[in-house]
Amino acid sequence: MKLANRTKKTSNSGLDEIFAASGPGVISFAGGYPDQQLFPKQELEKAFSSSFQSSNSNLLQYNSSLGYLPLRDKLAQRLQDDGIVVNADSIMLTQGAQQGIDLAARLLLDKGDGIVVEAPTYLGALAAFDVYEPTYYEVSMDNDGMNIEALRKVLMSHQVKMIYTVPDFQNPTGTVMSLEKRKALIKLANDYDVVILEDGPYRNLRYKGESLPPIKHFDTQGRVIFLGSFSKILAPGLRLGWLTAGPELFSGLVALKGGSDVESSNLTMASVNVYLEENDLDEHIATVRSTYKRRKDVMIESLQHFLPSGVSYTNPDGGFFLWLTMPAGFDSTEFLKNNLIPNKVSFVPSANLMPSKKLKNAARLSFSNVSEEDIRSGIQTMSQLLSAKLISMKGIKKHVKQ
Structure with a gap:
C-alpha cells in the first residue's frame, strides 16, 4: 500500500529510538518522563x-x-x-x-x-x-x-x-x-x-x-x-x-x-x-519539585565527580533536563549505539533534536524518572565510557575528577 508522505516524515523523527533506549534493565536518561511514584493515584x-x-x-x-x-x-x-x-x-x-x-x-x-x-x-x-x-x-x-x-x-x-x-x-x-x-x-x-x-x-x-x-x-x-x-x-x-x-x-x-x-x-x-x-494542586507540585530537585542535584554532583575533562554540562534551575556537550568531532549517536546501550545506559543524542541533524557532539540527559542510586551508577558508567572514547579519538590523557 502507498502511504502518505507525511508518514515517512514522522517515522524518521527518532522517537522510536528513544523508546527503544528505555527498555528493561537500562538506566535511561533518555525519556522525559515524570516519576510514576509521584502520581496522586x-x-x-x-x-x-x-x-x-x-x-x-x-x-x-x-x-x-x-x-x-x-x-x-x-x-x-x-x-x-x-x-x-x-x-x-x-x-x-x-x-x-x-x-x-x-x-x-x-x-x-x-x-x-x-x-x-x-x-x-x-x-x-x-x-x-x-x-x-x-x-x-x-x-x-x-x-x-x-x-x-x-x-x-x-x-x-x-x-x-x-x-x-x-x-x-x-x-x-x-x-x-x-x-x-x-x-x-x-x-x-x-x-x-x-x-x-x-x-x-x-x-x-x-x-x-x-x-x-x-x-x-x-x-x-x-x-x-x-x-x-x-x-x-x-x-x-x-x-x-x-x-x-x-x-x-x-x-x-x-x-x-x-x-x-x-x-x-x-x-x-x-x-x-x-x-x-x-486537593491542593500547589502542595502536590511542591512535593514533586522537591523530589526532582534532589535528583537533579545528585546528577550534577555525579557529573562533577566522574565526568572527564573536555565535557561540559548545564545546571538548570528547574525542569527535567540538562545538556551535555562533548568535544568537537564527537558523535553522540554513534556513542549511544556502540558504547552506551551495550552497557545498559542511554541518553538522547543531539542530532535527533535539530531538523538539520547537524549538531553531533551533545546529548540530553533526563533525571526526572531515575532513582538517585541509578543516577550515580549510570553517570559513572557513562563517564568511564566517555573517557575511553575520548582517549581513543584524540589520545587525550585520561583525567577523571576526584
Missing part, C-alpha cells in the same frame, strides 16, 4: 469515582470542543495568577500539550512555510511539524535562551510564519529565557508579523530562583499561542493539556480541534476538576 481514583457518583448526567455525553467549563474556569484563574490575561472562554482543553503543538502547526503551516525553532529543540515538536513539511530555520541557544540577534537576521532574510519556543527550562537544554529576551521576542514577532508558539509544560517545576512572566504576558497583539499541560504535574496518562490564544488564532484552533477529535474526554476533564476541588 489515590486522589485521582477518588476523583474519578466521585465524578461517576455525581449528578452530572452529561458525564459520558458529547460536550463542547473547548472542554469542561468548571475546569477551564480554574485554569483561567491559575493563568491569571501567572500573568496571562485570560478567561475561560479563551481556553481550550487538549489531548496534552502535544495536540496543541499539532493544532498550531496545522493552523499556520503550509508546505514550505518558514518556522523558527531553537537549536536544539523538543523532539516531539519536530515530529509534529514535520508532517506539514515546513522550511526550518534553526536559531542557536545562549545561556539565557534563544539568540535574539540570530533570530533577527532570520526574520529579516526569510518569510517566517511561526516561532516555536520553550522559554522555561527548555527541552532539551534546561535553559530559561531572560526577561529581556522575552520582551525582544515579542517585539520581533510584532515587527515581522509572526506567531509565537510558547510551550510551557515545565513552568511549575522551578527548583530555585524567581519565576519570570510567560511570553504571553507581554502579548498585546494576540499573536502568542500558550500551551500548558497536566502531564508533568499530575500524570501524562490523563492526556490533558490546554491552550489559549488571541481571538483570531483561537477560533481557528477550536475549529481544527472539532475536526480532529471533537473534544477531549469529558470524563477525564470532569474528574480532574473534582481533583482540583478536593
